[in-house]
Amino acid sequence: MDITRREFLGYTAGAMSVVGAPLPHWTAPSVAERRLKKWRVFCSDQDVLPESSAGYRAVLPQRRWRFEPWEQSDPLSHCSLVIMSSVFLLPEKIAERLRMCLQRGTTVIIESAAGFASHLGFRKHRRSLREGLGLRVAAPVNLWSPPRATPYVDYTWPIRTRVRDFTRLVPPANQPGQIIAWAGDLPVALRQRVGPGTLIYIGSPLGPALLIGDPEAIRWLYAVALSA
Amino acid sequence: MKKSIGDNMIPKDWGLERGLELVKRAGFDGIELWLGDVPWFQMTTTDAQVRELRRKVESAGLVVSNVSTGLHWATPLSARDPGVRAQAARIVERQIETAGLLGTDAILVVAGLVTEEVPYNEVYQRCVDALKPLGEKAARAGVKLGCENCNSEHRFLISPREFWQFLNDVNSPAVGIHLDVGNIHDTGFAEQWIEIHGPRITRIHLKDVLKHRGRSGDQSVYTNLFLGDNNWPAIRAAMTKVGYDGWLIAEMEARYRYAPDQQFYDTSQAMDRLISGRL
Numbered sequence: 001m002d003i004t005r006r007e008f009l010g011y012t013a014g015a016m017s018v019v020g021a022p023l024p025h026w027t028a029p030s031v032a033e034r035r036l037k038k039w040r041v042f043c044s045d046q047d048v049l050p051e052s053s054a055g056y057r058a059v060l061p062q063r064r065w066r067f068e069p070w071e072q073s074d075p076l077s078h079c080s081l082v083i084m085s086s087v088f089l090l091p092e093k094i095a096e097r098l099r100m101c102l103q104r105g106t107t108v109i110i111e112s113a114a115g116f117a118s119h120l121g122f123r124k125h126r127r128s129l130r131e132g133l134g135l136r137v138a139a140p141v142n143l144w145s146p147p148r149a150t151p152y153v154d155y156t157w158p159i160r161t162r163v164r165d166f167t168r169l170v171p172p173a174n175q176p177g178q179i180i181a182w183a184g185d186l187p188v189a190l191r192q193r194v195g196p197g198t199l200i201y202i203g204s205p206l207g208p209a210l211l212i213g214d215p216e217a218i219r220w221l222y223a224v225a226l227s228a
Numbered sequence: 229m230k231k232s233i234g235d236n237m238i239p240k241d242w243g244l245e246r247g248l249e250l251v252k253r254a255g256f257d258g259i260e261l262w263l264g265d266v267p268w269f270q271m272t273t274t275d276a277q278v279r280e281l282r283r284k285v286e287s288a289g290l291v292v293s294n295v296s297t298g299l300h301w302a303t304p305l306s307a308r309d310p311g312v313r314a315q316a317a318r319i320v321e322r323q324i325e326t327a328g329l330l331g332t333d334a335i336l337v338v339a340g341l342v343t344e345e346v347p348y349n350e351v352y353q354r355c356v357d358a359l360k361p362l363g364e365k366a367a368r369a370g371v372k373l374g375c376e377n378c379n380s381e382h383r384f385l386i387s388p389r390e391f392w393q394f395l396n397d398v399n400s401p402a403v404g405i406h407l408d409v410g411n412i413h414d415t416g417f418a419e420q421w422i423e424i425h426g427p428r429i430t431r432i433h434l435k436d437v438l439k440h441r442g443r444s445g446d447q448s449v450y451t452n453l454f455l456g457d458n459n460w461p462a463i464r465a466a467m468t469k470v471g472y473d474g475w476l477i478a479e480m481e482a483r484y485r486y487a488p489d490q491q492f493y494d495t496s497q498a499m500d501r502l503i504s505g506r507l
Contacts, residue, residue: 023305051354083387116309144345152342167308167345206309 049086052207086113095132102197107228115168136173230260232293248288251386254492258293263303296336306340306351342383361398374406374430404428410435453498
């Protein structure tokens with residue numbers, strides 16, 4: 001873990017300050033870099049949901065992240081947290097690196113961007129996650145058909161919080177691990193221990209909420225970082 | 229100022245040619261073409277057919293005042309689905325292309341749609357992001373892209389200062405406001421919107437509004453010019469103050485139970501009174 005509690009509190013306090021701002025410009029407080037460990041956000045070469053990647057970029061402290069296309073990634077050494085935003089297909093060479101990261105104790109977040117995919121596209125997505133990381137996901141669900149009474153995903157780990165859903169959900173299927181977020185009675189996010197590492201799968205993109213400065217979404221992300 | 233009216237006002241069973249004759253006879257100078265709302269102007273209409281459409285308009289002694297569309301209500305630029313957003317952008321691009329073919333320099337876009345499902349801040353950000361490149365395309369084509377103030381209809385950009393900030397954030401000289409003086413309802417005053425936006429106004433839609441009806445129930449809040457609660461002398465004065473001398477486009481609901489063509493004559497005469505300031 002390469003973030004102190006003081007840093008975490010600083011970031012989340014900053015998150016609270018953007019309430020009501022339509023176009024937040026996130027500025028992380030200036031803190032001394034204590035370790036070489038980094039956070040990295042990766043987007044796909046064919047980023048199907050660029051606003052999601054932009055959301056992570058907007059809220060993570062700039063000195064700590066590296067944002068790169070997948071193809072340029074190095075072995076990801078010294079990363080405590082790797083975020084694969086807006087994932088549609090997971091190339092095998094990237095999956096292999098992620099597996100190595102997990103074996104080194106990294107926390108890896110995989111955010112699905114296949115909610116709006118075609119039937120064929122989703123099948124490719126599902127296969128890619130299963131073969132790459134052993135993640136099993138169920139078919140997309142339109143959370144808004146019929147219209148919902150409350151538009152929120154309830155996260156239960158690492159903190160209890162509420163973030164808006166993103167209409168289409170790709171739920172995690174039955175598999176080992178802990179469900180850490182729900183939309184009503186539908187599972188949204190899963191946490192798995194993989195060796196010394198942690199694999200977190202999110203079925204309803206969080207990035208768009210980060211991009212609009214949702215303080216709860218930011219707080220959740222930083223809480224994950226704190227636990228990494 | 230010149231007078232125009234939408235081709236979607238033409239009675240359904242009249243057809244384009246007869247409708248154009250009516251528009252001309254009623255005293256209008258131009259016609260607003262609604263992409264996707266009328267059979268003669270669809271997304272599938274070819275460039276050659278669009279040129280033929282222009283020929284028919286000009287043969288009737290009219291010009292095209294602007295290209296509008298209602299397609300963005302079902303296919304908004306603010307949709308979460310990236311596929312829908314791409315389709316929405318394509319609609320705007322086609323509006324820009326056809327504006328050039330039709331010899332006009334303005335298009336109307338309904339910029340975003342706030343719903344229970346897609347919240348305001350998301351809509352705001354996506355619309356800004358979408359309009360920046362579209363504004364560049366419009367500028368290259370010499371076309372002004374006017375975002376219509378649909379206020380309570382799209383639950384977005386409700387106040388004039390909010391709209392002003394939005395246009396600042398888009399930050400494109402080709403993107404302005406297509407101001408509808410009837411859409412403001414009881415959330416403000418059209419003359420203040422005109423004053424605030426002045427040079428950014430690309431076109432003005434005219435209709436009157438029955439403010440006391442609000443948006444509840446199944447009764448329309450809209451009505452013909454001078455029958456509602458808009459302060460028309462103040463609206464006319466505001467146009468003079470900001471130097472607006474462009475197109476005025478009638479956009480009301482076709483509500484005449486009998487003699488639907490009469491609405492064209494009545495509207496045209498009312499617009500003459502507004503332009504002349506005899507109010």
